[in-house]
Amino acid sequence: MSGWSTGGLMMRARVLMALGVVMMLAAAMAGIAGHGLAGFGLMVAAFWLARLLGKPWLVTRAGQPGGAAALSRELAGQVAVVLVVFWLGVGIGWATGWHPVLPLGLPVAVALAAGILSRLVWRPMPPEFDSFLDEATATITRMTEDLQRDLPPEPDHDPQALAEMIAALDGQPVEGASHYDLVDVLLEGMGRMPVPVFVDTLFDRAHSKTERDLRALVIGLTDPWIANKILGQRDLEAAFEIIVESGNQNAIEAWANGISALVSSVPLAAVDMPSPERLRIVGAMQFDYLREKLADLADHLESLTRETEG
Incomplete structure (x- = not known):
């Protein structure tokens, strides 16, 4: 069947959700492993790159009115996500005493790979397409x-x-x-x-x-x-x-x-x-x-x- 059938879209959604979970787990494991501020900074960079791969118009339209603000909001949001998940991992490591020995770059590489795969699974579409897709989906449904x-x-x-x-x-x-x-x-x-x-x-x-x-x-x-x-x-x-x-x-x-x-x-x-x-x-x-x-x-x-x- 076509990848854009109902079944295909549901499968893509499940894969995207799983990849998102992988990114979160990678950020948490960096915290549990005690990678500190260096690990936190690298994980933020990985989340930023994944977000920009998924929404490339944030960069290409940064010079347009409101573009820089939209880019800043997205990047700030990713910092907040990593902040919560990473330091949650730090708390888990402190509470349990479990600090697995992981190379500094391993959780970052896993998160980045999941972000790249997400881009391959779903072709990014600029925000103006949202209303069109919603209307078309609602009509067909x-x-x-x-x-x-x-x-x-x-x-x-x-x-x-x-x-x-x-x-x-x-x-x-x-x-x-x-x-x-x-x-x-x-x-x-x-x-x-x-x-x-x-x-x-x-x-x-x-x-x-x-x-x-x-x-x-x-x-x-x-x-x-x-x-x-x-x-x-x-x-x-x-x-x-x-x-x-x-x-x-x-x-x-x-x-x-x-x-x-x-x-x-x-x-x-x-x-x-x-x-x-x-x-x-x-x-x-x-x-x-x-x-x-x-x-x-x-x-x-x-x-x-x-x-x-x-």
């Missing part, structure tokens, strides 16, 4: 909740149902499988297991890059009931990239045809699509019919976006 209230409940997980669907898919030809046979298998499966299990299974199989499993992924994700359930998770875009990477033109054509039908019945699914520019770039590398198909789909997505914005 509201639309998803409205749609899911009208959808039937998902069945409980049935391992036997999953095994039977996998066996039925394996029973289809690797290439040239009948579209209707694949539809029959997937319709039977999706009605007997939770949507996340169904979708994850199709993605796992699609990584084999066989035409059958790539087309099964398309058929499953472009079913209107499934598309409504996974709205906002960008699975349609993730599927597109897997299919493009495979180079299988039959699968790309199946994706284009399935998406064209889907956006006619579920226009909101456009939020899960690749960008029109991406579709045109991929289309330019295909034969005439498929190039035109992807170009038309790109135009359709752009018109849907204009209607939504209007």
Whole structure:
């Protein structure tokens, strides 16, 4: 699945939280180890650098009105955090008599590494994007909740149902499988297991890059009931990239045809699509019919976006 799906974002949030805890523990261990003012100063520097990596605009906009004040506030905040955590560690060491022998630079290196990893996990965005992201997230969440209230409940997980669907898919030809046979298998499966299990299974199989499993992924994700359930998770875009990477033109054509039908019945699914520019770039590398198909789909997505914005 895409890293920007709901699951992907939750995973990023957990990783960021864990890295923040690592930084705090590093600062506390420097205090427990009795590194004194030198350790405190180095830890402040590490926290400053991590903060500036996460908010680079604090430096680039320091010369603008209010920029220096914003930079000073952030740096002062980091000093306060380290002050509390470091001297808490000093107190723990004094109270317990535990003073582990640690090199002066080790806690600093750990905190700095965690800060750098945080920057790699989450791309920093300037503050003006906050309101845009909040509004977009709230809109998608509201639309998803409205749609899911009208959808039937998902069945409980049935391992036997999953095994039977996998066996039925394996029973289809690797290439040239009948579209209707694949539809029959997937319709039977999706009605007997939770949507996340169904979708994850199709993605796992699609990584084999066989035409059958790539087309099964398309058929499953472009079913209107499934598309409504996974709205906002960008699975349609993730599927597109897997299919493009495979180079299988039959699968790309199946994706284009399935998406064209889907956006006619579920226009909101456009939020899960690749960008029109991406579709045109991929289309330019295909034969005439498929190039035109992807170009038309790109135009359709752009018109849907204009209607939504209007």
